[in-house]
Amino acid sequence: MDQGARGELIGRLAEAIRSVTAAHPLRVAIDGPPAAGKTTLADELAAVLRAQDRDVIRATIDDFLLPRAQRYRRGRYSAESCYFDAHDHAALCRVLLDPLGPGGDRRFQHAVYDRDTDTPSSPPARSAAADAVLLFDGVFLLRPELVDRWNLRIFVSVPFEKTVDRALSRSTAPAGSVADTAEIERSWRGRYIPAQQLYFATARPTDHADIIVYNDQLQRPAWEVRPHSSIHGIRRSPDGPSGQETDLPLTEEEERIEVDPVTE
Numbered sequence: 001m002d003q004g005a006r007g008e009l010i011g012r013l014a015e016a017i018r019s020v021t022a023a024h025p026l027r028v029a030i031d032g033p034p035a036a037g038k039t040t041l042a043d044e045l046a047a048v049l050r051a052q053d054r055d056v057i058r059a060t061i062d063d064f065l066l067p068r069a070q071r072y073r074r075g076r077y078s079a080e081s082c083y084f085d086a087h088d089h090a091a092l093c094r095v096l097l098d099p100l101g102p103g104g105d106r107r108f109q110h111a112v113y114d115r116d117t118d119t120p121s122s123p124p125a126r127s128a129a130a131d132a133v134l135l136f137d138g139v140f141l142l143r144p145e146l147v148d149r150w151n152l153r154i155f156v157s158v159p160f161e162k163t164v165d166r167a168l169s170r171s172t173a174p175a176g177s178v179a180d181t182a183e184i185e186r187s188w189r190g191r192y193i194p195a196q197q198l199y200f201a202t203a204r205p206t207d208h209a210d211i212i213v214y215n216d217q218l219q220r221p222a223w224e225v226r227p228h229s230s231i232h233g234i235r236r237s238p239d240g241p242s243g244q245e246t247d248l249p250l251t252e253e254e255e256r257i258e259v260d261p262v263t264e
Contacts, residue, residue, distance in 0.1 A: 005220040009213065010041075012223065013154065014048045016211060017133060020152050025057070025100040025132040027149060031141040031205055032156030033196045034188075035163040035170070037215045038137040041156060046135050055129040057100075061138025063111035064092045068118045077186060079194030087138075088112060089145045097149045100134055139196075142205035155209035158216050160196065164188045 020026055030042045039060065046056045065071065066088050074081035095109040106128040114121040128134075140146075142153055158166075167184050199205060206212055210229040214222040 006218070009221050009223055010044050010048055013041075013045050013211070014052070016225075017045075017049065017054075017152060022151055024102055024104060024130065025106060025128045025134055026151045027097060027100055027134045028136065028152045028154065029141040029146075029150040030135060030137040030154045030156060031139070031209070032215075033158060033160065033163050034139060034192050035166040036156040036158040037218060038156050041154075041213065041215070042135045042137040049133055049135075055132040057108070057110065057128060057132055057134045059096060059110040059134065059136050061087055061092075061136070061141065062115060063113055063121070064088050064138075065113045065115060067113075077190035079191055079198055082191050082195035083140065083198050087140065089143075092146070093149065096134070096136075097146070100128055100132070101149060106130070106132075140199055140203075140205075142208045143199065143203045147203075147208050152211075153209045154211045154213060155206055156213045156215050157206070158214075160193045162216050163193075 017026060017028060030038045030045075032038045042058065042060075046058050049056050064087050066086060071086045072078075072081060073085060091112045095112060098104055099106060099108045107125045108128060109123055109125050111121045111123055113119075141150070142155070147153070164185065167188055168181060171180050171184060206226075209226055212224045212226065214224070
């Protein structure tokens with residue numbers, strides 16, 4: 001497990017999950033813009049929970065995409081297409097979220113789509129333990145169609161410009177490929193960032209999040225427990241022994257601070 005602030009964050013999130021009780025598997029959303037670090041965070045958290053003998057189900061929105069022709073029916077660089085046409089939310093609820101929710105039989109599938117072949121996928125159904133944890137990462141998870149199906153909502157916040165930089169650094173094209181750089185820039189600025197701005201304007205995801213992780217510094221993230229959450233609020237402070245940061249309750253003034261969806 002990572003040390004320092006990163007490891008402390010993962011430990012705090014694991015504690016938050018342990019603090020939530022339900023009569024069915026716990027469904028945890030890890031939302032945020034592309035390249036925010038959602039998948040990495042979910043995988044780190046899964047490793048900690050499994051080390052604590054918790055049954056963890058890992059799944060991602062990428063396995064609930066609609067066929068490519070439908071995803072791009074309004075145009076390859078359409079923000080509206082990215083937000084409205086990309087994901088099969090009905091299937092996500094039918095095969096995964098509802099079976100793991102109240103009254104569900106706990107028989108679930110973790111995918112309905114194979115991105116490599118652009119074809120439907122139908123993995124064998126599995127049975128979840130009653131105390132299992134679903135860690136589900138992806139974009140647009142706190143939209144109206146899904147927001148009430150999560151037991152814990154984590155939003156990973158990164159400035160949009162930094163997500164462009166991360167996307168460029170992740171590119172597998174030869175170094176200095178002008179064409180690849182231009183395609184990533186156009187996709188982010190024409191499709192992904194405007195789709196996130198549409199999401200913030202219509203769904204206000206940070207208003208629904210229980211925990212916001214500010215992940216622009218990967219090894220020293222900050223985090224915030226939202227006022228409406230039942231999880232005890234914490235904030236970062238430099239007042240600990242020897243200059244080390246400590247966790248203190250949020251003040252009433254700090255709890256009223258709103259997150260600016262445009263400048264995040």
